[in-house]
Amino acid sequence: MNAIDVDRLTKKFNSLTAVDNVSFSIVTGEVFGLLGPNGAGKTTIISMLATLLDRTSGKAFVNGFDISREQDAVRKSIGIVFQDQSLDEELTAYENMDFHGRLYRIPKEIRRDKSLELLKLVELDDRKDDLVKTYSGGMRRRLEIARGLLHEPRILFLDEPTLGLDPQTRNHLWEYIRRLNRDNRVTIILTTHYMEEADALCDTLAIIDRGKIIVQDTPDNLKDAIGGDMLVIESPDSSRLKSELNGFNWAKDVRIHNHTVYVNLMHAEKHIIEIVNLSGKRGIEINSVSIHKPTLQDVFLHYTGRTIRDEEASAKDQVRMRRFRRNR
Amino acid sequence: MDIVYTLWLRNVKRYIRSRSRMLGSLGMPLFFLLMLGFGLNSVVSIPGFDQGYIGFIIPGIVAMSVLFTSIFSGIQIIWDKQFGFLKETLVAPVSRMEIMIGQTFGGATIAFIQGMIILVISLFLGNHIASFAGFLIAFTFMIMIGLSFTALGIAIASRMEDMHGFQLIMNFLILPVFGLSGAVFPIDNLPPWLKSITLFDPLTYGVEGIRYGLLGVSHVNPVVSCTILGAFMLIMFVTGAYLFKKVKI
Numbered sequence: 001m002n003a004i005d006v007d008r009l010t011k012k013f014n015s016l017t018a019v020d021n022v023s024f025s026i027v028t029g030e031v032f033g034l035l036g037p038n039g040a041g042k043t044t045i046i047s048m049l050a051t052l053l054d055r056t057s058g059k060a061f062v063n064g065f066d067i068s069r070e071q072d073a074v075r076k077s078i079g080i081v082f083q084d085q086s087l088d089e090e091l092t093a094y095e096n097m098d099f100h101g102r103l104y105r106i107p108k109e110i111r112r113d114k115s116l117e118l119l120k121l122v123e124l125d126d127r128k129d130d131l132v133k134t135y136s137g138g139m140r141r142r143l144e145i146a147r148g149l150l151h152e153p154r155i156l157f158l159d160e161p162t163l164g165l166d167p168q169t170r171n172h173l174w175e176y177i178r179r180l181n182r183d184n185r186v187t188i189i190l191t192t193h194y195m196e197e198a199d200a201l202c203d204t205l206a207i208i209d210r211g212k213i214i215v216q217d218t219p220d221n222l223k224d225a226i227g228g229d230m231l232v233i234e235s236p237d238s239s240r241l242k243s244e245l246n247g248f249n250w251a252k253d254v255r256i257h258n259h260t261v262y263v264n265l266m267h268a269e270k271h272i273i274e275i276v277n278l279s280g281k282r283g284i285e286i287n288s289v290s291i292h293k294p295t296l297q298d299v300f301l302h303y304t305g306r307t308i309r310d311e312e313a314s315a316k317d318q319v320r321m322r323r324f325r326r327n328r
Numbered sequence: 329m330d331i332v333y334t335l336w337l338r339n340v341k342r343y344i345r346s347r348s349r350m351l352g353s354l355g356m357p358l359f360f361l362l363m364l365g366f367g368l369n370s371v372v373s374i375p376g377f378d379q380g381y382i383g384f385i386i387p388g389i390v391a392m393s394v395l396f397t398s399i400f401s402g403i404q405i406i407w408d409k410q411f412g413f414l415k416e417t418l419v420a421p422v423s424r425m426e427i428m429i430g431q432t433f434g435g436a437t438i439a440f441i442q443g444m445i446i447l448v449i450s451l452f453l454g455n456h457i458a459s460f461a462g463f464l465i466a467f468t469f470m471i472m473i474g475l476s477f478t479a480l481g482i483a484i485a486s487r488m489e490d491m492h493g494f495q496l497i498m499n500f501l502i503l504p505v506f507g508l509s510g511a512v513f514p515i516d517n518l519p520p521w522l523k524s525i526t527l528f529d530p531l532t533y534g535v536e537g538i539r540y541g542l543l544g545v546s547h548v549n550p551v552v553s554c555t556i557l558g559a560f561m562l563i564m565f566v567t568g569a570y571l572f573k574k575v576k577i
Contacts, residue, residue, distance in 0.1 A: 050417060050419055051419070052415065052419055052577065053576075067500060072421045073421075075420060075421035078419075080419055082412060082416075084412045085411070085412050086411075086412035086413055086414075086415045087412075087413065087416075088338065088342075088413050088416075090341075090342045090345060091338070091341065091342070095341070099334060099338055100416070100420075102331070102333075102334040103331065103334060103417065103420040103421075103422055104421065105330065105331075108547060137519065145485060146415075208520075215392040281396070310408045313553055
């Protein structure tokens, strides 16, 4: 049985389609990533799967339970760490855990033992009786993950788990997430807009943009599908350079983005000289040239024609619009 | 029931921990009690009430304390919404009804305690205990006011996005409800048009009920007060539960 099956799930907010006919399956025991810019619909998908938001159409099953007809069973199967903090700052870490345990009707002794065990796992046991408002961002995140695991969910949702954390804390959290998945056999579905995070953690990745899943595969397969090398050339005359490069049959794919030409090709080091010579001959100025193996960043650019950063800018407008609509 | 208890416990824990909130919400009622009580005690005498003006308004100020605290407690849900904690409760496998009941009981408990503090202080200001049964009657009305207005606060909070509308609620809901309730003046001597307005104010029946309990006299028959306040409580509870059920986050 799959941990999650999603079939043509759609969510509309008035005229805005936040999630558009999305289908995917998550195999039990894997780490599944939804990668996309802010406003792509990741959180909306998570909210629907976690029964916090009604769907407009389509179907989804979490741990075999229908999200619209068996909400309580779904809620018991999942743990969730929200994008925004959801702790009670006026309570201590232990009290937050205890509150959660009571809500999930965990018997007293088990609740206490499990809370202490999990607080130890996230290295907060020495601070467990301090009010959460004295905690740093990283500590709060870790506490939220510990809390999400208290009722031993089969499936854990992590919505942007490392947003706003420093690199060291982020690595730390990645380690926890891997360990949870490996040792506790928890299926994990996480959303992120950090390419490295998706690359480092996920067994399967779905790239989502403007409410649609564009492509879904393992991170390695996604990068291999692009293949070869990426050659990045910065030039003030990028469009001319692009048309020149189109003439070469070794240039598999040539794209311009922000005055930068991205060329996908095999054995880039062999062709650099050729390109530089040609530009010299045609009088095309080149500011810099670099080579790298395709990253998820290139995968995203390849499938959407944009980088994830452009998306952030326009997504902010969309979110603002949505806010505005909701308030009316 | 343990879910209701869990939410109740959280509310009470937060209340006990936050001394500033406790003291802060005592300020206004104490101010009213001392200023009006001592200021007008010598010049105002109300026929039928031999405890003086200060004795007359003590029930009103107790009701005021319960009213303010309970509405604020209900509105606290907006903070939970904004700080995200509400999501934690809504995603748990519990019904919204249980959450709503727990919040209402928690808020009413806190409001009751705040009212009790005023009541105890008033004992030092010359308030005489009419009878033990009278106290129980006053308690009952305090609890009913607490439950009604916490539920009203929850209903309002369910429809509000943030605290921006707070002044509106303060000026157009809480103050009129308090001012028109006959907490600080006898409703019997009012012009008929004003009296009929006060009779539409649910808090009037709360004040009258507490007054009957503490002083043994009131303008409105306590059975009538109890019935009307009870009906109001029920309506507020149903409204609060209904609106809370529809909360979107």
